[in-house]
Amino acid sequence: MNKWMRAALKALTYSEPDLKKNYKLYRAVNNTIVTPVKRIYEVSDYKISLDEADIPVRIFEPKEKRSEEVFLFFHGGGWVTGNIDSYTKPCASLANNTGRRVLSVDYRLAPEYPFPCGLNDCYQAALTIYQNSGEFQLHPEQIVLMGDSAGGNLAACVSLMARDRGDFQVKRQILLYPAAGNDHSDDSQFASVREFGKDYLLTSKRIRDYIDLYISNKEDLENPYFAPLLAEDLSRQPETLIVTAEYDPLRDEGEAYGKKLALQGNPVMLHRMKDALHGFFTLPQRFVHVQKTYRLVDDFLRGGACYAE
Structure with missing residues (x-):
């Protein structure tokens, strides 16, 4: 990354308002819908009714269906921002570029609904879809859990919870730059937190603020x-693809999670996206990192996972 890009990132990073005091502002900005000039997707909306709340699910149909596999997608946003509307473009692009349907799950956000509320929403949505797969015209083995950032965290935790409870079996999961650990201090054990936690848009302070709002x-x-990453037993987890970003404070904990999964006998494909920042998957589909992610996803789903750095 050249010095001009670094300077621009630093300026952008330090111009942001305080997250904990202004999370509603962040949410309003991040949840703003920008409607494409040309509609590139076909969708249908469902609601999964639980005792506590109705969980919206948006189904994106690809222009050209090339596989019966389906992504069950959990959006990012630090458990505090984001929704299925703000993730319409990434999910529509994912569907069209991979030829697979995407089921995007909305979940209640912190701090109004703190941990484990959002996780429970995602788990109950997954449980309903697995147990009523016929209504969604799919087979349980065709479901691939997927999420980015906080959504990657939720996907990983849903997989753990499914194994522990025995309600359903996750065959494959895709985690994009996931939050996996709990150490984001200035002297963190993870070098990526120390090296990229100040000048690369997502700061270590903002991560801690998100966590404070979530827990x-x-x-x-x-x-x-x-x-x-704290789980002692990671056996019987799904085949896993983890994609991290080179200049992301969450990079090392995501990679550590992949290595720990592999050490406990799970098939893992691990890829570090060169020159990428946290959140790159939500960029327009023309960006090289987004296109490369689609190719990685295709390779993973066609060939399964084998451990790779």
Whole structure:
């Protein structure tokens, strides 16, 4: 990355308002819908009715269906921002570029609904879809859990929870630059937090602010359903693709999670996206990192996973 790009990123990073004081502003900006000039997707909306709430699910149909596999997608946003509307373009592009349907799940956001509320919403939505797969015209083995950032965290935790509860079996999961650990301090054990935690848009302070807004109490920081990297037993997890970003403070914990999964006998494909920043998957589909992600996803789903750095 050249010095001019670094300078621009630094200026952008330090011009942002305080997250904890202004999370509603962040949410309003991030959740703004920008309607494409040309409609590139076909969608249908469903609601999964639970005792606590109705969970919206948006189904994106690809222009050309090339596989019966379906992505069950959880959006990012630090558990505080984002929704299925703000992720319409990424999910529509994912469907069209991979030829697979995308089921995008909305979940309730913190701090109004703190941990484990959002996770429970995602789990209950997944459980409903797995147990009523015929209504969605799919087979449970065709479902691929997927998410980016906080959504990658939720996908990983849903997989762990499914194994622990025995309600359904996840065959494959795709985690894009996931939050996996609980150490984002200035002296973190992860070099990426120390090296890229200040001048690369997503700062270590903002990560800590997101976490403070998400958790119910400090004890949650030690819960594997919050930080899956802490799980001692990672056996019987799905085939996994993890894609990290080179200049992302979350890079090393995502890669550590992939390595720990592999060490405990799970097939893992691990790829670090060169010159990429956190959140790159939400960029327009013409960007090289987005296109490369589609190719990685295709390769992973066609050939399965084998451990790779």
